[in-house]
Amino acid sequence: MGKRKRKMCEGCGLKHLNYGLESEGKAWWCVGCGEVEGVVRVGKQQMCEGCGLKAPNYGLVSEGKQRWCVGCGVVEGVVYLKKWQMCEGCGLKHPNYGLASEGKAWWCVGCGEVEGVVLIRKQ
């Protein structure tokens, strides 16, 4: 019953483990072998519950847990939960612009100009 200090992939024995059985919640295989075994990614970085391919940013506000990617989140009807939101227009830049009535920034400067909204937050 010797404990191995560092466990490697059960398949190839060469790579770190990220994949395993969802029911176990334990990783036994690396990404390559995991795909062959048909198992899911387990561990810290959870993937979208819908497609299993993208990092989840969307979830239920009541749960406060990110479970779906943007595409699946829209289908599920859940909201964006990521702490630092990106521009609603391009999704690439930090938002500073929004509706004065809302007081919340949704767009970056470039997209904000297109949307005709005002500067909400200074960075």
Ligand SMILES: [Zn+2]
């Ligand atoms: Zn492997």
Ligand SMILES: [Zn+2]
């Ligand atoms: Zn997804």
Ligand SMILES: [Zn+2]
């Ligand atoms: Zn933008």
